[in-house]
Amino acid sequence: MLVCASPPPLPALTGLRDDKLTLLSSSPGLGGTPGETVRHCSAPEDPIFRFSSLHSYPFPGTIKSRDMSWKRHHLIPETFGVKRRRKRGPVESDPLRGEPGSARAAVSELMQLFPRGLFEDALPPIVLRSQVYSLVPDRTVADRQLKELQEQGEIRIVQLGFDLDAHGIIFTEDYRTRVLKACDGRPYAGAVQKFLASVLPACGDLSFQQDQMTQTFGFRDSEITHLVNAGVLTVRDAGSWWLAVPGAGRFIKYFVKGRQAVLSMVRKAKYRELLLSELLGRRAPVVVRLGLTYHVHDLIGAQLVDCISTTSGTLLRLPET
Amino acid sequence: MLGFLSARQTGLEDPLRLRRAESTRRVLGLELNKDRDVERIHGGGINTLDIEPVEGRYMLSGGSDGVIVLYDLENSSRQSYYTCKAVCSIGRDHPDVHRYSVETVQWYPHDTGMFTSSSFDKTLKVWDTNTLQTADVFNFEETVYSHHMSPVSTKHCLVAVGTRGPKVQLCDLKSGSCSHILQGHRQEILAVSWSPRYDYILATASADSRVKLWDVRRASGYLITLDQHNGKKSQAVESANTAHNGKVNGLCFTSDGLHLLTVGTDNRMRLWNSSNGENTLVNYGKVCNNSKKGLKFTVSCGCSSEFVFVPYGSTIAVYTVYSGEQITMLKGHYKTVDCCVFQSNFQELYSGSRDCNILAWVPSLYEPVPDDDETTTKSQLNPAFEDAWSSSDEEG
Numbered sequence: 253m254l255v256c257a258s259p260p261p262l263p264a265l266t267g268l269r270d271d272k273l274t275l276l277s278s279s280p281g282l283g284g285t286p287g288e289t290v291r292h293c294s295a296p297e298d299p300i301f302r303f304s305s306l307h308s309y310p311f312p313g314t315i316k317s318r319d320m321s322w323k324r325h326h327l328i329p330e331t332f333g334v335k336r337r338r339k340r341g342p343v344e345s346d347p348l349r350g351e352p353g354s355a356r357a358a359v360s361e362l363m364q365l366f367p368r369g370l371f372e373d374a375l376p377p378i379v380l381r382s383q384v385y386s387l388v389p390d391r392t393v394a395d396r397q398l399k400e401l402q403e404q405g406e407i408r409i410v411q412l413g414f415d416l417d418a419h420g421i422i423f424t425e426d427y428r429t430r431v432l433k434a435c436d437g438r439p440y441a442g443a444v445q446k447f448l449a450s451v452l453p454a455c456g457d458l459s460f461q462q463d464q465m466t467q468t469f470g471f472r473d474s475e476i477t478h479l480v481n482a483g484v485l486t487v488r489d490a491g492s493w494w495l496a497v498p499g500a501g502r503f504i505k506y507f508v509k510g511r512q513a514v515l516s517m518v519r520k521a522k523y524r525e526l527l528l529s530e531l532l533g534r535r536a537p538v539v540v541r542l543g544l545t546y547h548v549h550d551l552i553g554a555q556l557v558d559c560i561s562t563t564s565g566t567l568l569r570l571p572e573t
Numbered sequence: 574m575l576g577f578l579s580a581r582q583t584g585l586e587d588p589l590r591l592r593r594a595e596s597t598r599r600v601l602g603l604e605l606n607k608d609r610d611v612e613r614i615h616g617g618g619i620n621t622l623d624i625e626p627v628e629g630r631y632m633l634s635g636g637s638d639g640v641i642v643l644y645d646l647e648n649s650s651r652q653s654y655y656t657c658k659a660v661c662s663i664g665r666d667h668p669d670v671h672r673y674s675v676e677t678v679q680w681y682p683h684d685t686g687m688f689t690s691s692s693f694d695k696t697l698k699v700w701d702t703n704t705l706q707t708a709d710v711f712n713f714e715e716t717v718y719s720h721h722m723s724p725v726s727t728k729h730c731l732v733a734v735g736t737r738g739p740k741v742q743l744c745d746l747k748s749g750s751c752s753h754i755l756q757g758h759r760q761e762i763l764a765v766s767w768s769p770r771y772d773y774i775l776a777t778a779s780a781d782s783r784v785k786l787w788d789v790r791r792a793s794g795y796l797i798t799l800d801q802h803n804g805k806k807s808q809a810v811e812s813a814n815t816a817h818n819g820k821v822n823g824l825c826f827t828s829d830g831l832h833l834l835t836v837g838t839d840n841r842m843r844l845w846n847s848s849n850g851e852n853t854l855v856n857y858g859k860v861c862n863n864s865k866k867g868l869k870f871t872v873s874c875g876c877s878s879e880f881v882f883v884p885y886g887s888t889i890a891v892y893t894v895y896s897g898e899q900i901t902m903l904k905g906h907y908k909t910v911d912c913c914v915f916q917s918n919f920q921e922l923y924s925g926s927r928d929c930n931i932l933a934w935v936p937s938l939y940e941p942v943p944d945d946d947e948t949t950t951k952s953q954l955n956p957a958f959e960d961a962w963s964s965s966d967e968e969g
Contacts, residue, residue: 280931301621335839350852385856390896390897390898391856391857391858392855392856392896392897393855394856395854395855395856399854416818416839417818417839417841459813461813488813489813491813494811530933534659554859555859
């Protein structure tokens with residue numbers, strides 16, 4: 253098969269689709285492939301699914317051309333200095349959501365997929381970094397934008413314990429409110445409030461070291477123990493701690509089980525591949541509490557399944573290795 | 574391309590631009606070519622390849638059977654079909670051959686009169702190329718995973734050796750003994766590499782997930798431990814900093830020495846700024862890495878956007894270094910690819926794998942224009958393949 257999904261027939265283009273069109277138009281032989289919309293079937297058991305009007309591709313990260321000659325043509329004009337300048341149409345960008353196609357917009361959108369009701373509002377909505385990769389196709393750009401957001405203090409990145417690579421992204425405001433609510437009336441409330449007030453705004457890292465806590469921020473050992481008891485810090489190494497979300501254990505349990513369940517749905521299929529639309533149309537197994545869409549974003553972004561664009565839509569296939 | 578040539582001719586543009594543009598175009602067109610072959614000598618998997626930096630003509634290969642072979646890459650025949658022949662080899666019948674598998678070979682950086690090889694038999698041997706005798710042998714207590722000699726240094730002849738022990742040893746070729754030990758790692762050292770920019774800067778990668786940068790003149794220890802999260806550097810204790818979430822298998826400096834690439838068994842490749850140890854956060858996606866020992870990958874040299882060639886299972890994945898996008902996967906080997914080297918003069922890639930083959934990836938050229946000369950085309954056709962039938966009705 254030659255190239256990725258055909259350009260959408262809508263005339264009003266957002267910035268994301270502009271890029272896609274630029275790339276597609278430079279590829280020869282695209283010709284008259286019929287317009288094909290990726291229709292997103294909402295699973296009836298998936299109450300949180302919302303069809304975003306942002307783009308008609310729920311998984312734009314899958315749009316990657318597999319054709320070597322396209323890549324050649326793309327880099328060669330750049331190398332030889334021939335640049336095609338495309339006039340950008342008027343781009344409406346909501347300053348709160350960020351530009352379409354940016355990490356900020358992806359994070360806002362994915363936050364809406366998180367099932368708040370499942371945790372009785374005790375957990376802030378958590379989004380994974382791999383899910384952002386499924387919406388923003390260029391990973392380096394996504395990483396850099398997330399880093400900027402982290403430096404500005406809008407989001408916190410948290411190490412989720414099950415995989416050293418999996419980072420959870422939480423809005424700082426949500427994190428603060430939930431943590432304060434969770435530690436209300438408990439003996440460690442004082443230490444937690446001091447931590448939220450002094451350390452969180454100052455240090456945007458994932459982890460904290462012993463001397464940083466004691467000298468720079470003036471925490472005593474007993475206060476650090478309080479923080480670990482409260483669930484705000486988890487032990488990483490002797491003298492260093494990861495930032496954590498209190499009560500995230502349940503989320504991690506559901507997440508790991510759900511991820512395995514969705515992967516096994518693909519594994520049990522014939523030839524170990526499933527059309528995305530078919531997967532999302534199936535009944536979610538009972539184990540999947542966070543929603544099929546949530547898990548599919550994560551699987552695609554973490555490259556646990558290969559995304560292949562076919563004429564019937566995106567196909568998810570388990571990698572051979 | 575013609576525009577570039579005329580611009581260069583009239584002096585409107587720097588000649589280097591044309592060279593870089595053409596090199597990039599050739600690297601983007603790398604593929605297997607039926608006309609280019611490397612003679613198959615090894616009976617075991619090929620662990621390491623090295624092309625001499627002076628002329629780019631001779632290539633050394635070391636295999637898991639302990640055999641070291643020297644190939645001549647230059648095509649001096651007038652035909653397009655060419656097999657790179659082995660000039661000489663240190664085979665199993667050689668008295669000084671390594672007893673176990675050869676893990677790393679490296680040419681002496683300044684001329685082809687000497688090369689070094691290190692092996693699982695706990696030795697580092699220095700060979701004289703012309704007589705194929707060992708000039709010197711360094712013995713260690715543990716198996717040697719990797720060694721490297723500085724490609725730019727004129728002030729010292731130190732060879733950095735990474736073994737199964739946590740200490741990096743520096744052997745001096747002039748004096749014939751180990752002059753230095755660098756302490757700091759906690760587990761085996763899987764890869765070592767000198768910086769191509771500064772004489773005394775060394776990078777080491779270990780199975781304890783850490784990559785350390787050293788200045789070997791400094792007595793007090795390593796300069797930086799690379800931290801993948803780019804945490805605050807003011808920590809007095811850097812013990813928690815890890816470069817990868819698994820063993821760090823391979824190290825490669827870019828050709829200008831300003832950046833360092835590392836691969837780890839957490840299936841990630843990271844690009845670091847080598848002057849301050851900062852993770853540039855370029856994301857290459859999943860780079861499958863199951864190797865229990867070192868993985869030898871390489872970076873292109875002389876292109877406008879540099880490419881990195883990483884062995885990925887039985888294929889070689891090609892990425893642009895600074896933007897992280899995957900260009901292609903070069904498929905051709907039957908088993909796991911262990912090593913690859915780039916010949917920057919002709920933009921060719923040679924890769925060695927466990928299926929005992931070395932494959933040459935050559936930029937695909939334009940199709941040759943068919944000759945108008947009838948006689949030459951006729952003579953090239955083997956009489957066995959000539960058609961015996963005729964379309965005329967009279968002859969049967």
